[in-house]
Amino acid sequence: MKLKASEIANAVSANLNGEDIEIDGVSIDSRSLSEGQLFVAINAERDGHEFVDSAIANGCSAVLCERPLEQDVAHIVVDNSELALQELAAHARSNFDGTLVAITGSVGKTSTKDLATATCDALKPTSSNIGSFNNEIGVPLTILNRPDNTEVLITEMGARGIGHIKTLCDYVKPDIGVVTRVAASHTELFGSIEGVQKGKQELAEAISENGTVVLNADDPNVLKMAEATTAKVITYGFNQGDITASNISVNDDLSSEFDVNVFGSTHRVTLGAKGEHMVSNALAAIAVAYAVDPGKIADAISALAEAAPSKWRMETSTNTNGTLIINDAYNANPTSTKAAIDALSNTKATTKVAFLGTMGELGEDEEQMHREVVTYAKDKGVEVHAVASPMYGDVNHLDSQDEAYDIASRYDGDYSVLVKGSRSNGLEALAERLAEI
Numbered sequence: 430m431k432l433k434a435s436e437i438a439n440a441v442s443a444n445l446n447g448e449d450i451e452i453d454g455v456s457i458d459s460r461s462l463s464e465g466q467l468f469v470a471i472n473a474e475r476d477g478h479e480f481v482d483s484a485i486a487n488g489c490s491a492v493l494c495e496r497p498l499e500q501d502v503a504h505i506v507v508d509n510s511e512l513a514l515q516e517l518a519a520h521a522r523s524n525f526d527g528t529l530v531a532i533t534g535s536v537g538k539t540s541t542k543d544l545a546t547a548t549c550d551a552l553k554p555t556s557s558n559i560g561s562f563n564n565e566i567g568v569p570l571t572i573l574n575r576p577d578n579t580e581v582l583i584t585e586m587g588a589r590g591i592g593h594i595k596t597l598c599d600y601v602k603p604d605i606g607v608v609t610r611v612a613a614s615h616t617e618l619f620g621s622i623e624g625v626q627k628g629k630q631e632l633a634e635a636i637s638e639n640g641t642v643v644l645n646a647d648d649p650n651v652l653k654m655a656e657a658t659t660a661k662v663i664t665y666g667f668n669q670g671d672i673t674a675s676n677i678s679v680n681d682d683l684s685s686e687f688d689v690n691v692f693g694s695t696h697r698v699t700l701g702a703k704g705e706h707m708v709s710n711a712l713a714a715i716a717v718a719y720a721v722d723p724g725k726i727a728d729a730i731s732a733l734a735e736a737a738p739s740k741w742r743m744e745t746s747t748n749t750n751g752t753l754i755i756n757d758a759y760n761a762n763p764t765s766t767k768a769a770i771d772a773l774s775n776t777k778a779t780t781k782v783a784f785l786g787t788m789g790e791l792g793e794d795e796e797q798m799h800r801e802v803v804t805y806a807k808d809k810g811v812e813v814h815a816v817a818s819p820m821y822g823d824v825n826h827l828d829s830q831d832e833a834y835d836i837a838s839r840y841d842g843d844y845s846v847l848v849k850g851s852r853s854n855g856l857e858a859l860a861e862r863l864a865e866i
Contacts, residue, residue, distance in 0.1 A: 440520035447503030464488030518569030519600035534609025544714035547736030548729035553580040563587035598635035611650035612764035636660040646670035665712035704772035748866040751842025756860035774809040778845035786850020787818040
């Protein structure tokens with residue numbers, strides 16, 4: 430979206446130094462910044478002010494910063510660049526007349542965002558956050574970088590503790606809120622499943638009585654959030670809800686087909702996203718589209734055939750050895766890992782192997798949770814290798830990705846391979862190497 434530099438200065442209660450030029454977009458990364466954008470110098474692990482020269486070289490029009498600049502560039506000086514970025518996003522949100530959708534949950538929020546972007550874009554011009562831009566920096570950037578023709582804006586909301594989602598909602602002011610699941614994720618920070626539930630419920634509580642809350646009826650901790658909102662509630666699920674799935678079939682490539690019942694009307698769905706667990710995310714996406722425009726739900730459903738999640742989320746490929754590689758390495762917790770193991774177990778290969786990295790931020794029960802995943806995998810007939818992760822117990826432990834590659838590179842077409850771990854593991858590199866064989 431386009432803003433004048435003076436408008437930005439007014440929005441953050443600061444003065445403009447330099448020319449009052451037009452800004453088209455915002456970035457905190459001087460490397461990926463586009464010409465004409467505002468560069469926000471965030472002072473975090475690395476001081477963004479050290480990259481102002483790089484931002485100017487890449488064509489930034491102005492800088493939002495915490496100290497006066499010597500460089501010849503328009504700039505706005507504030508006390509805290511990160512807070513000013515949020516204030517600017519609040520200003521931009523107040524001038525957005527379309528529908529804003531916020532999605533949270535312990536698992537599935539990014540894939541639900543991707544699928545909802547597809548269903549809603551079949552109805553109205555829709556934009557959404559890049560990748561998993563879902564925190565106090567990513568959400569403002571999503572609002573500020575929306576295309577000017579956007580009528581539906583979708584953003585994820587992540588949380589690392591109580592109050593995080595409430596803080597985001599205070600200026601995002603969503604019209605539609607979606608909660609996918611409450612599960613053991615970031616429990617080291619939330620303290621317990623009850624803490625996770627309380628944190629995610631902040632989204633339901635923030636939706637006004639004129640808005641809509643979309644809840645997963647298959648998760649009791651999510652479903653009871655209906656009691657915490659005055660908004661209209663739409664529920665979805667495999668077994669109950671306003672929008673339900675039945676007659677599910679999984680194809681050899683892990684795409685699926687199913688019947689969806691939307692408030693009594695049945696449609697056949699072809700879902701390109703891989704894994705049966707993606708059906709639940711698709712139901713949430715259908716619910717969002719229904720809340721946006723119930724009269725065009727058939728168009729929204731048709732869009733799911735070509736919709737695909739963001740990278741490193743159930744990406745599938747077959748290498749020249751004939752081995753199916755499932756790259757689900759973006760992140761991991763017990764719920765998402767078991768879902769990926771389910772998908773692996775549905776493949777046609779004789780031997781099914783999972784290369785698993787550590788599941789992070791699980792708190793004091795982390796070893797037990799890792800070992801429960803191993804038990805689950807073995808019950809599904811899956812062979813587990815732990816990659817540089819000591820907590821999985823009685824499995825084959827590998828010291829490095831190179832060791833995992835050496836083993837998996839010898840597999841032939843009788844094998845299917847899952848690669849999964851938390852972000853800190855970086856196991857997508859292993860999956861990509863295996864896919865290139």
